[in-house]
Amino acid sequence: MSNTNKKNQLPGWSIFPAVLVLIFGILIGIYYTIFSDETIATDYKEKADLLKIEAKFDMVIPQRTPDAITNGEKLYSQVCAACHGQDMKGGVGPNLIDNEWRNPPAKETHLFKLVWNGIPTGNPPMPAKGGRMDLTSEQIWQILYYLSSKNKNIEKDAVPNQ
Ligand code: HEC
CATH class of the missing domain: 1.10.760.10 (Cytochrome c-like domain)
Incomplete structure (x- = not known):
């Protein structure tokens, strides 16, 4: 009886590392989707805003002399x-x-x-x-x-x- 149980449990335990890797992968996926993309997007927007400000104050259009x-x-x-x-x-x-x-x-x-x-x-x-x-x-x-x-x-x- 206990022998049969062990045999039944073996596949369950051997799949454990695979599940860990899967969960880890999903977490990394979620991290990059939620955090990184947003950070890149914000970063990009800030740079674009900075450029606009720079262009606004930096622009000298001289007289045609x-x-x-x-x-x-x-x-x-x-x-x-x-x-x-x-x-x-x-x-x-x-x-x-x-x-x-x-x-x-x-x-x-x-x-x-x-x-x-x-x-x-x-x-x-x-x-x-x-x-x-x-x-x-x-x-x-x-x-x-x-x-x-x-x-x-x-x-x-x-x-x-x-
Ligand atoms: C390293 C070589 C290089 C230098 C230096 C360079 N250009 Fe150009 N320029 C090109 C090329 C190549 C094109 C064509 C790009 C394309 O395929 O549309 C071009 C296109 C242009 C055009 C648009 C021409 C058209 O037919 O649409 C203007 C205007 C222009 N250049 C002005 C300048 C001025 C002013 C300077 C100096 C501040 C300058 N370029 C320096 C290579 C250069």
Whole structure:
């Protein structure tokens, strides 16, 4: 009688570790679903909020003066010409002096976003803010004033805030 009982209990005990592993797995699953996703989501949202604040206070849109355009020309030579050509006729990056745009519309406010954020899908990728130069918003607007002084197809829609 007791022999039969032992035989019946053996499968029950041998399944114990498997049940433990299962419970552990479920707990980890619950932990990642409830806590981690939320943490990542909150973290991401906080960063997005920070970026918006930064952009709001950081943004300098200078006056369209001859000095700003001259400075833009210098910066263009230093930062952009390597890819877009000194004459803006293109190189590894597209021509910026014609009226063909891979990323329309051709207006300063839109081009600002492209240069500020970069174009990671480009071949080669266009670095954000001119890459290592880490251009300020003021410098990027100056470059765009220079571009739109050369390329009349670019709509001059920047609204200076200085
Ligand atoms: C490492 C090379 C590289 C550098 C440096 C670079 N670009 Fe670009 N740029 C590109 C590429 C590649 C594209 C095209 C991306 C695509 O496929 O849409 C591009 C696209 C653009 C466009 C959009 C053109 C279009 O036809 O839609 C503008 C405007 C532009 N760049 C301006 C600039 C300015 C201003 C600078 C300097 C601050 C600069 N780029 C620096 C590679 C570069």
